[in-house]
Amino acid sequence: MNKANQRDGAQLAPWKTIVNDEPFVSVTSAPKQTDVIIIGAGITGVTAALRLIKAGKNVLLIDAHNPGFGTTGGTSAHINTFIDTTYKEAEDAFGLDGAKLLADAVNEGFAEIKANIAEYNIECDYAELPGYIYAEDDDQVKELDNVYNGTSRVGVSIREVESVPVNVPYKQALILDGQAQFHPLKYLNGLLRAFNDAGGFVLENTLIDDISKEGVLHKCIAGDKYFYAKDVFYATHIPPKITSFSFRCAPYRSYVVAVELTNAQYPDALIYDLQEPYHYFRTHVIDGQPLLLVGGNDHKTGHDDPDQAFADLEFYVRKYYEVASVKYKWSSQYYIPADGLPYIGQMPETAARVWCATGYNGNGMMLGSISAKIVSDLILGIENRYEKLFSPSRIKPIAGFGEFVKENADVAYHFVADRFKAEDIDSFKEIEAGSGKIVELDGEKIAAYKDEAGLIHALSPVCTHAGCFVNWNNKEKSWDCPCHGARYDIDGNVLTGPADKGLEKFTTN
Numbered sequence: 001m002n003k004a005n006q007r008d009g010a011q012l013a014p015w016k017t018i019v020n021d022e023p024f025v026s027v028t029s030a031p032k033q034t035d036v037i038i039i040g041a042g043i044t045g046v047t048a049a050l051r052l053i054k055a056g057k058n059v060l061l062i063d064a065h066n067p068g069f070g071t072t073g074g075t076s077a078h079i080n081t082f083i084d085t086t087y088k089e090a091e092d093a094f095g096l097d098g099a100k101l102l103a104d105a106v107n108e109g110f111a112e113i114k115a116n117i118a119e120y121n122i123e124c125d126y127a128e129l130p131g132y133i134y135a136e137d138d139d140q141v142k143e144l145d146n147v148y149n150g151t152s153r154v155g156v157s158i159r160e161v162e163s164v165p166v167n168v169p170y171k172q173a174l175i176l177d178g179q180a181q182f183h184p185l186k187y188l189n190g191l192l193r194a195f196n197d198a199g200g201f202v203l204e205n206t207l208i209d210d211i212s213k214e215g216v217l218h219k220c221i222a223g224d225k226y227f228y229a230k231d232v233f234y235a236t237h238i239p240p241k242i243t244s245f246s247f248r249c250a251p252y253r254s255y256v257v258a259v260e261l262t263n264a265q266y267p268d269a270l271i272y273d274l275q276e277p278y279h280y281f282r283t284h285v286i287d288g289q290p291l292l293l294v295g296g297n298d299h300k301t302g303h304d305d306p307d308q309a310f311a312d313l314e315f316y317v318r319k320y321y322e323v324a325s326v327k328y329k330w331s332s333q334y335y336i337p338a339d340g341l342p343y344i345g346q347m348p349e350t351a352a353r354v355w356c357a358t359g360y361n362g363n364g365m366m367l368g369s370i371s372a373k374i375v376s377d378l379i380l381g382i383e384n385r386y387e388k389l390f391s392p393s394r395i396k397p398i399a400g401f402g403e404f405v406k407e408n409a410d411v412a413y414h415f416v417a418d419r420f421k422a423e424d425i426d427s428f429k430e431i432e433a434g435s436g437k438i439v440e441l442d443g444e445k446i447a448a449y450k451d452e453a454g455l456i457h458a459l460s461p462v463c464t465h466a467g468c469f470v471n472w473n474n475k476e477k478s479w480d481c482p483c484h485g486a487r488y489d490i491d492g493n494v495l496t497g498p499a500d501k502g503l504e505k506f507t508t509n
């Protein structure tokens with residue numbers, strides 16, 4: 001029975017104030033064999049599970065924690081007709097037909113959410129609103145022109161606008177009608193209810209640590225428990241272990257604050273700037289209280305200081321808005337794909353009929369929903385017109401996505417340099433209560449967390465995924481790997497893949 005509604009960080013996201021009352025199966029009552037096993041109960045996995053059960057498949061949905069534990073529980077829940085990879089960038093890399101197909105996929109993902117809300121009668125604060133993008137200087141005006149031209153060419157409606165409901169001064173702006181927002185966990189819970197009603201099985205707190213092939217079946221291994229299926233879908237946001245995705249998807253943290261204003265200047269719109277990294281503004285009513293949600297200050301996981309990122313974001317909001325109080329602040333993780341498009345389909349380097357979907361950038365509401373549709377079609381033997389464009393086996397030069405190349409170069413750097421660069425400190429004394437640090441003890445590096453009672457939780461700092469050293473994230477109280485974004489809690493348990501094993505524990509006296 002599910003009652004927990006945790007997420008992969010210590011900071012509370014406003015979506016997490018609701019609980020899921022759906023009855024879930026226990027590990028002993030879960031079916032040992034089904035047609036399909038879906039690993040990961042975020043928007044991707046739950047949407048796919050519902051589609052497949054409705055198509056007549058027997059489905060087991062497994063999560064290492066609880067539904068919504070991952071980024072779906074830490075998203076900012078915009079639903080758009082455009083994505084972070086601009087249509088201009090997509091056209092440059094994949095041609096106009098490729099960019100048009102991408103736009104169709106984004107819109108179909110959007111439509112999938114809307115259709116599910118209507119079909120399953122899901123109350124999830126869904127609202128359609130205009131979306132604005134504005135430029136603050138001449139360089140951004142040029143970028144805005146590119147956005148306008150690229151978006152128009154793929155047939156997505158966009159036009160110039162005089163006025164934007166934002167307090168930030170701007171030079172020029174565009175408007176996209178018919179964007180939307182919702183409460184991601186109310187939506188997820190609605191899908192889960194429909195999945196349960198249709199006879200689906202949800203198994204929580206079960207980390208799949210390996211898959212092997214036995215005849216025509218895949219064996220999903222969770223410690224000493226096994227579950228069999230003909231098809232397995234890694235809807236884990238990033239597939240586990242060292243795979244080609246370790247080098248094709250760069251992990252980023254992104255920050256959000258939800259503030260109460262002293263006046264009623266809450267925008268009835270979704271608003272984005274063109275800074276690098278960008279900011280966005282939107283309003284959501286939580287427990288009767290309108291809140292201004294402002295996001296941004298993204299950085300590569302394990303690199304910048306999360307305290308500073310929150311401080312900078314809060315400073316930025318206060319510069320333009322009269323803030324009465326900060327009600328929520330949280331961060332979460334996303335993955336930038338090497339060539340700008342997500343990877344959806346047969347998982348490379350594995351047996352046939354193991355599927356995956358990853359590399360959504362900050363657009364997983366639409367891309368997770370369309371992934372669910374694409375992978376469901378592939379499982380059901382239905383042709384899907386997006387299969388080739390998003391194929392994880394595609395080979396595409398990554399020129400033009402300079403940010404990715406620059407960022408991923410430091411994966412190699414961290415493999416080498418972490419061994420020598422950890423801070424040299426000879427005792428645990430300097431660690432503040434409630435905080436963590438890499439310390440050295442008898443020549444051995446230790447990831448040490450000091451709890452409020454003064455007890456040290458000592459772990460090996462070596463990430464179990466690819467052997468880099470983890471860094472302390474003082475806001476989400478987690479150990480974050482700067483190479484591929486694996487994250488662990490203070491006792492070394494995996495919070496975020498691609499690691500599928502916890503950090504090794506040290507015993508201290």
Ligand SMILES: Cc1cc2nc3c(=O)[nH]c(=O)nc-3n(C[C@H](O)[C@H](O)[C@H](O)COP(=O)(O)OP(=O)(O)OC[C@H]3O[C@@H](n4cnc5c(N)ncnc54)[C@H](O)[C@@H]3O)c2cc1C
Binds near residue numbers: 062295333
């Ligand atoms: C701050 C922020 C704001 C965002 N805002 C937007 C937005 O406004 N609009 C938008 O479209 N997108 C947005 N995104 C992106 C979007 O939220 C994500 O792309 C999307 O939620 C990913 O969903 P998912 O189901 O693929 O993965 P997740 O929600 O991360 O779910 C993966 C699940 O897999 C489970 N899991 C992992 N490994 C295993 C294993 N080995 N065994 C069992 N279970 C496992 C995890 O516990 C988790 O529950 C945002 C991202 C961030 C970080």
